[in-house]
Amino acid sequence: MYRSINVSILGIILLLLLSCTGPSTHSLSNELIEIDVKKEYPKKDIVLNDIAEITYIPLETNDSSVIHPSFEISLSTDTIITGDYFQSKLFFFNKKGDYLGGFKRCCGQSGTEYHSLNLFTVDYTQQELYVYDDFFLSYILYDFSGNFKRRIKLPKQVWLRHLYVYDDKNLIGYSKWSWHGKFDGKSDVVEENPYYFIDKQTGVMSPVPITIKKRISDDVKFRDEKTGESMLTSLYMNPMLKTKDGFIIADPSLDTVYHFVNDVLTPVTVFKNRDMEENLVDLHSVIFYSDRYLLLEVQKKEVDYARKTLVEHPNHFLFCDRETQEICEATLYISDKTSKLKIDSYDVSEIPDNMFVSLFTAGYLKWLLEQGTLKGELKKIAENLDEEANSVMMIAKFKQ
Template sequence: MHYKYIGKIIPWILLAITLASGSGCSNAEKNVAAPNEAEDDSTRILTSTNIQDVDLLKTYPEKKITIDDIADIRYIPLETNEESVIGFARKVSFGDDKIFVYDGQGDQILIFDNDGKYLSKINRKDAGPHGYNKITDMTVDFDSQLVYIMDLSFPRKLKAYDFDGYRQKEFTIPNEPSINQMTMFNSDKIIFHCQPSGGLNTEEVIGTHPYRWIDTRTGAVTPVDIEIEHPESSTYTVIDGNHARMTSIEMYPLLKTGKSVVLADYTYPTVYQSDGKNFKPLFTKPEGKKSATGKIPMSTVWAMSDRYILFFVTEKSLNKNTDSIEQGGTRALLYDRKTGEIIDPDWNRRDVKGGSIMMEWNWEMPENTFVTTYSSSTLKMLDEKGRLSGRLKEIADSIDEEANDVLVLMKMKK
């Protein structure tokens, strides 16, 4: 299946852009120690010459894949009541016995058990001692039972809450407002990716070290020792009157799968995977270099298990007439690490007639698991058209159109 996207046009209040552009990751390059000086001795970016190269620029055959044949499927309807309504599940983090949902619309974090039963929530949008202004991202340390949020303030703050919703830590993150994504590396460190949000009418240069560590013990911010000569952004921002207009390609370079983090930069050739302590090279992919026509190949890892890697591949270009970025040749590629086969997957499901499967972005996934969702309205529509069967039909018949999403966990077979 070919995944087709268009750039998202998102209005932003000018003040928010002004705050973000005051000091971005590009400027922060001058305010942090050099990688060799700042890097924690316990964390290394390892090298290897004996890793596989995966060519993502070739054309691969389209092939029908019935997901039930390669994965065990589990549905989790998230309980809906007056306290647990989710406006928009922007990010979900899965633990052994709890599921954390960052509700971007409600600006809160809801906690469910692994069967979807609502437990509690963190909603501290106030000026009190435990309050926050606006959540922009979340990551969960299940070992220490802490939820870290990035609070939209100036200067930006990283705040840690226990699972009962009480603030335990707070760190000011100086000169680092352009944070695109963050995830737990281990209990001592969070890794985050810098992306320009204040580049006005231009693609802002974000320095040669677009990834940062945050020490969760001290709040110290240091660069990850991966140097990228010309890092690319997936966003482009212009000023339009009193508003900023941003176009973006929905893709992220960091993937959390179980306790492991995969770093697959858009254009950098080496893909790394953590072992809890170090980053080790996993494989290489084509380096993204701008062509004579101005197109830049970009790719990342969308989902991963021990056997399968799902890549997202696209080309970025700048349309100077519309002051926006465009993408072309967008596709997903499924790599079977056991057989070496690479295909353009046309996903099918036994309990759904027709349709496609769109994996979730920027979620903290269970190990060896791909994740997607169904909204209640989509399930109702499919049910009315007679396209559902089995457990999914049972769920559709038991919920109404205002219910929370149904999580679909696909634990990949080996």
């Protein structure tokens, strides 16, 4: 049984301790980074090639492997698995991008198929995939050939935003919100324990030791008064990120970002001076986390209730060197591209040690080629790429 911790109180204690102590003498992994949201940090261009080895992987395109540009990614040391939400199909590639096969088990009523492919996670040791079926509030286990093994019904009425393999017995997931409340544009999040361990065999859910008394969501929901239809708009801030030995938990409701390893929550970053008014909130999520580097996205959430939408605010990327404790507002670049690197929101499930993954659609690369902003290997790839081809993966493996 896991003991519940009120992390809001813990965050306050950490801030007090931080203000009363001198420079940390802990190891790099235990360095606590303090982010002042109101502070203007120095602006700096970060070339990923200076701190990481860059590899491009064009995913093979043939009649059986055409993938929509938006897909979920899972990586092992030798396999790439992508999940296409629009086709509800899973595709397998090797690390060179060669297509190995795929399967689709969608839309039937037999109990062996998922309603749609929204979320999946992979156990590479057992060569099994867990596909979350949000329509039937369950998950289905398949082997890598697509053979059905079992369906497990979840005991709670939740909507999972993230799902990962935790260990040989459990999955771990984040429930964005439960099916409660009114569609009035205000938060209807009522669960105080949104992070769960999920038993692989039984589906029994038990809370991760994080209790949040007042939840903040990165989206808002409205109901159209004339049609009765619900509307959802979101900033897509990701509260979970898998690391080589655990998970980053960057809940937008909390002032502290944690690294959760072996059932222990270790603070990584503390935010201070956040706007936390009813209709103006500073949100954050972690883009990548390596042995040395941390990239955070900071975004304001403001709701225009009259227009039933979110007010547009610029987002900022804060790059933290955990060795030197340097913090800067970063613009990312790669050496094969003169324009800045776009940081888009997409789902990455499993990923090997010390890596960051991004995607370039074929259409975007062809456009960059026309603009004359590509060089080196990426330019050669774009020159030989059909505009209807699959996306090209970029893998950055950090040197430290």
